[in-house]
Amino acid sequence: xxxxxxVGVFVKRKRPQAIxxxxxxxxWLRERGVGCAAEAEVAKEVGxxxxxxxxMIQDVDMVVVLGGDGTILAAARALRDRPVxxxxxxxxxxxxxxxxxxxxSTRPWRRSSGGNTR
Numbered sequence: 001x002x003x004x005x006x007v008g009v010f011v012k013r014k015r016p017q018a019i020x021x022x023x024x025x026x027x028w029l030r031e032r033g034v035g036c037a038a039e040a041e042v043a044k045e046v047g048x049x050x051x052x053x054x055x056m057i058q059d060v061d062m063v064v065v066l067g068g069d070g071t072i073l074a075a076a077r078a079l080r081d082r083p084v085x086x087x088x089x090x091x092x093x094x095x096x097x098x099x100x101x102x103x104x105s106t107r108p109w110r111r112s113s114g115g116n117t118r
């Protein structure tokens with residue numbers, strides 16, 4: 001699997017806890033030498049550089065989705081034919097496509113990155 005150098009983040013905007021999770025996740029990733037990008041509105045809110053979504057998805061090696069099934073499907077549509085892994089992070093509620101909360105989502109992240117992170 002390709003080394004993951006940059007992660008794109010998609011967020012369900014009506015989830016207030018998402019901003020806290022994004023900040024925590026960004027710090028965790030950056031400590032491991034992985035860059036982060038998010039949709040412009042979210043990037044501004046967390047202090048990341050802003051780029052259009054179309055540009056962001058061309059530059060990432062993995063996508064993390066914070067939200068539910070609809071947000072995961074929107075991210076998959078945006079990625080179209082790009083073979084980029086998507087990790088869904090549960091922000092509460094019932095869903096069928098997403099994984100667990102962020103703190104317990106590091107296991108699949110480590111697997112996705114070929115074990116290159118701790």
